[in-house]
Amino acid sequence: MHHDLKLDTAGGETPAFNMPHDDPDHPHSLLPSEPALRVKALETILTRKGLIDPAALDAIIDTYENKIGPQNGARVVARAWHDPAFRAALLQDADAILDEMGLNGRQGEHVVVVENTPERHNMVVCTLCSCYPWPLLGIPPGWYKSDAYRARAVREPRKVLAEFGVTLPDETAVRVWDSTAEVRYLVLPMRPEGTEGWSEDALVALVGRDSMIGTALATPASEAPA
Amino acid sequence: MSRIHDMGGRYGDGVIHPEPQDAPIFAQDWHARALALTLACGALGQWNIDMSRHARECLSPSDYMNFGYYEKWLAALADLLVAQGVLSRADLSAVSDTPDTIHPLAARHLPAARVAAVLAAGGPADRDSTVAARYQPGDIVRTRLSGNRSVDGGHTRLPTYASHAEGRILRLHGSHVFPDSNAHDQGEAPEPLYAVVFQAQALWPQAEHPGDEVVLDLWQSYLEPVST
Numbered sequence: 001m002h003h004d005l006k007l008d009t010a011g012g013e014t015p016a017f018n019m020p021h022d023d024p025d026h027p028h029s030l031l032p033s034e035p036a037l038r039v040k041a042l043e044t045i046l047t048r049k050g051l052i053d054p055a056a057l058d059a060i061i062d063t064y065e066n067k068i069g070p071q072n073g074a075r076v077v078a079r080a081w082h083d084p085a086f087r088a089a090l091l092q093d094a095d096a097i098l099d100e101m102g103l104n105g106r107q108g109e110h111v112v113v114v115e116n117t118p119e120r121h122n123m124v125v126c127t128l129c130s131c132y133p134w135p136l137l138g139i140p141p142g143w144y145k146s147d148a149y150r151a152r153a154v155r156e157p158r159k160v161l162a163e164f165g166v167t168l169p170d171e172t173a174v175r176v177w178d179s180t181a182e183v184r185y186l187v188l189p190m191r192p193e194g195t196e197g198w199s200e201d202a203l204v205a206l207v208g209r210d211s212m213i214g215t216a217l218a219t220p221a222s223e224a225p226a
Numbered sequence: 227m228s229r230i231h232d233m234g235g236r237y238g239d240g241v242i243h244p245e246p247q248d249a250p251i252f253a254q255d256w257h258a259r260a261l262a263l264t265l266a267c268g269a270l271g272q273w274n275i276d277m278s279r280h281a282r283e284c285l286s287p288s289d290y291m292n293f294g295y296y297e298k299w300l301a302a303l304a305d306l307l308v309a310q311g312v313l314s315r316a317d318l319s320a321v322s323d324t325p326d327t328i329h330p331l332a333a334r335h336l337p338a339a340r341v342a343a344v345l346a347a348g349g350p351a352d353r354d355s356t357v358a359a360r361y362q363p364g365d366i367v368r369t370r371l372s373g374n375r376s377v378d379g380g381h382t383r384l385p386t387y388a389s390h391a392e393g394r395i396l397r398l399h400g401s402h403v404f405p406d407s408n409a410h411d412q413g414e415a416p417e418p419l420y421a422v423v424f425q426a427q428a429l430w431p432q433a434e435h436p437g438d439e440v441v442l443d444l445w446q447s448y449l450e451p452v453s454t
Contacts, residue, residue: 026285027308028301030318035297036256042304043263045317050332051270057262059341065251065258068345106265106348110399112421127234127385129279130295135348139251139261141244145295148239154387155235158434163242173437178234180383181419181443182275182351183399209247 069138070209072103073186076113076136077212078203081191091115094186098135108135108184114177115188116214121172122187123161123214125153126179133184137209144213154178164215187214194221228372228386229379230287235387235430260296264303269336269344272310275351276409280381281306353416355401360446361420365395367449369422374406375447381409384448388440392452393424396441404445418446 031038046052076098080087090097094111098104104111111133114122126132127150132140143149153160157174161167168174177185189211195203198221205225210216219225233239252258268278281302285293293301307313312331336344361367372389374380383405399419407415423441426433 026289026301026305027315027318028304030315031300031304035260035294035300036254038297038300039256039259039263042300042318043259045313046263046267048326049313049317049329051312051329051335052263052266053335053337055338056266056336056341057259059338060262060265060345061252061258063341063345064261069251070247102346104348105346106344109348109350110352110402112397125234127387128231128383129282141247141249142253142295143242143244146239146242147233147236147291148242151233151236151239152242154440155430156434157438160242164244170435173439174435175423175439175441178385178388178440178442180385181399181402181405181445183419183421183443210244215244 064134064139068105068135070136070207070212071204072138073133073136073209073212074204074207076101076103076186077188077207077218078200080113080188081195081203082198082200087188091188103135105135107131108133110183111136111186112183113186113188114175116190118172118190120175121168121214122175122177122185123153123157124177124179124185124187125150127151127154128178128180131179131182131184133186136184136186137212141209161215164210166216187212189214189216189218192218192221229283230285230290231283232372232386234385257296260300260303264299265345266336267303267307267312270312270331270334272312272331273306274408275349276381276403276405277411278302278306279405280409281309283381351402352400353403353414355416355418357401357417357446359398359418360451361395361398361418361449363395363397366392366452367395367422368392368452369444369448370450374410376406376412377410380406382406384444385442387429388424388442388444391424391428393422393428393442396421396423399443402445404447406445406447420444420446420449422449 031041047054080090090113094113098111116122130140130145154176157176192206206219208216208219211218282298285301369388369391372384372386374382401416402419404415404417407413421441422444423439426438429440
């Protein structure tokens with residue numbers, strides 16, 4: 001029988017969903033409550049039944065610890081700063097560009113890039129869970145998944161930005177993107193002043209992760225890492 | 227009528243404490259293990275992403291608030307494995323000392339050699355649809371009351387804070403799988419998905435700044451036309 005291996009895909013054939021909505025006696029309570037023991041117990045149970053391969057878990061962790069992270073998004077941003085035609089194409093149809101660069105994949109199947117300008121600052125949140133462009137930024141940081149960020153980013157983005165050390169001028173409007181579907185948003189920060197003539201590689205160093213979420217600006221040229 | 231995860235706009239959570247940008251990706255080893263375990267179990271094909279989101283949303287409010295992020299993942303994973311009949315409650319209760327029998331779904335397990343390909347492939351949510359797009363960019367729309375219309379307490383992606391609000395269609399993303407249906411084994415039911423922009427003042431009694439906006443991705447079923 002042919003079957004495509006996929007993770008929890010957006011759709012496809014699955015058995016009937018029997019999730020008891022509000023069962024006060026959730027099955028998870030049968031596992032040890034201490035989380036490190038809980039994950040160990042579940043991994044052991046599943047491994048013994050042949051349902052998971054612990055080496056696959058190692059490979060997944062290695063992918064997100066060492067291979068996929070904000071360095072991917074930073075390359076895209078630096079290239080957009082450096083190459084106006086690339087920038088225009090990226091803003092028009094990011095998926096086509098990211099496919100070519102091999103930067104699509106899980107949690108980045110549909111990507112829209114939004115550009116910061118003096119008139120508009122973009123900022124991304126997922127109020128309902130933790131949606132985030134994994135192939136471009138990796139696994140989201142703890143603060144992005146925190147209740148405080150999820151609750152407040154949509155209502156008081158300027159107070160939130162201030163907690164990240166960012167103060168915007170009054171004439172800059174804030175547009176907050178709440179990632180409620182399978183579209184993932186990447187912010188294209190404004191290119192720092194004084195970087196005319198810089199190479200793409202030099203520009204990459206100015207693109208921090210948070211600037212691509214919209215809770216930071218790009219690093220000023222004067223603070224470029226040596 | 228909302229669930230605990232639907233927290234956009236809520237008061238009382240306090241300040242945000244951003245970790246340094248170079249903080250470890252996983253603060254604890256078990257965080258990494260919980261994430262990888264969840265992804266690997268997804269490969270068994272017994273649920274889709276909307277079901278797994280709904281499983282996290284169905285944690286009791288006290289568990290949801292007391293659990294850390296990956297504790298929610300782990301708890302929802304255990305609940306899903308039982309709900310979908312992959313494991314029994316007895317399986318979770320004790321790790322047996324005797325060798326286990328191989329599970330009927332073992333042939334579907336994710337081998338290490340396939341991890342890179344599976345992560346690279348992802349699971350696109352765009353689909354062909356017979357539902358015609360009713361709106362175009364620039365159209366004014368109003369959101370309906372948030373909540374699943376076929377399953378009481380079911381999954382939905384229209385946050386409560388954006389219920390009954392007037393906004394403007396910014397872009398059409400094409401047709402995507404409808405989570406309200408897909409989370410409950412009622413089919414993918416793809417329909418047009420839009421980015422809809424709302425003035426902050428349309429959502430909050432005391433918006434921070436007059437020009438500020440919030441954009442949400444909303445399915446056509448969540449929207450009603452506003453005659454202008």
